[in-house]
Amino acid sequence: DAGVIQSPRHEVTEMGQEVTLRCKPISGHNSLFWYRQTMMRGLELLIYFNNNVPIDDSGMPEDRFSAKMPNASFSTLKIQPSEPRDSAVYFCASSSSQGPTEAFFGQGTRLTVV
Amino acid sequence: RKEVEQDPGPFNVPEGATVAFNCTYSNSASQSFFWYRQDCRKEPKLLMSVYSSGNEDGRFTAQLNRASQYISLLIRDSKLSDSATYLCVVNIDTGGFKTIFGAGTRLFVKA
Numbered sequence: 737d738a739g740v741i742q743s744p745r746h747e748v749t750e751m752g753q754e755v756t757l758r759c760k761p762i763s764g765h766n767s768l769f770w771y772r773q774t775m776m777r778g779l780e781l782l783i784y785f786n787n788n789v790p791i792d793d794s795g796m797p798e799d800r801f802s803a804k805m806p807n808a809s810f811s812t813l814k815i816q817p818s819e820p821r822d823s824a825v826y827f828c829a830s831s832s833s834q835g836p837t838e839a840f841f842g843q844g845t846r847l848t849v850v
Numbered sequence: 851r852k853e854v855e856q857d858p859g860p861f862n863v864p865e866g867a868t869v870a871f872n873c874t875y876s877n878s879a880s881q882s883f884f885w886y887r888q889d890c891r892k893e894p895k896l897l898m899s900v901y902s903s904g905n906e907d908g909r910f911t912a913q914l915n916r917a918s919q920y921i922s923l924l925i926r927d928s929k930l931s932d933s934a935t936y937l938c939v940v941n942i943d944t945g946g947f948k949t950i951f952g953a954g955t956r957l958f959v960k961a
Contacts, residue, residue: 838899
């Protein structure tokens with residue numbers, strides 16, 4: 737049974753470049769979350785979707801960040817232009833509002849902006 | 851004020867010790883509660899759900915106090931393999947569920 741799948745696992749890019757992170761949630765889950773984790777700030781919720789609709793994007797740090805969920809099986813988080821302070825591990829998680837509501841995480845994308 | 855607050859630690863304990871972690875949450879619309887475990891350079895994984903009546907899973911006991919908006923995790927007879935970061939998690943009902951994580955408490959169990 738496939739879990740949450742994120743790609744790429746690692747990304748190194750130069751400042752100013754566009755970065756796109758991808759996520760495939762668990763089939764049947766209707767909520768999807770994007771988190772960013774750093775040593776200084778811990779695990780921060782950036783945005784979450786319910787039934788493919790963005791519900792709360794108050795955690796998105798600034799307009800350089802955008803997220804989409806065009807269908808139930810795919811989501812992207814885009815940073816344009818990227819900056820060194822965006823370096824972090826970005827996690828995608830999914831959950832179901834039916835039955836157990838715990839979130840299941842992907843393995844994360846480690847982003848380094850140089 | 852953060853929605854979920856935890857003592858970051860670290861907690862350094864010897865093998866066999868009992869250790870307790872506490873967590874407070876601020877949103878009264880919080881519906882469900884969990885403890886997650888995160889190992890270094892890995893993703894968080896569910897450790898256990900937390901119920902109002904309290905629940906136990908082997909050496910782990912979780913408690914919830916809705917009136918005080920307080921959650922706890924007790925680890926008995928700690929093992930070296932328990933060394934990790936423990937994250938307190940709250941689901942807030944906003945139509946869907948908004949899942950908020952505390953910053954985590956680091957535990958080091960020493961031989």
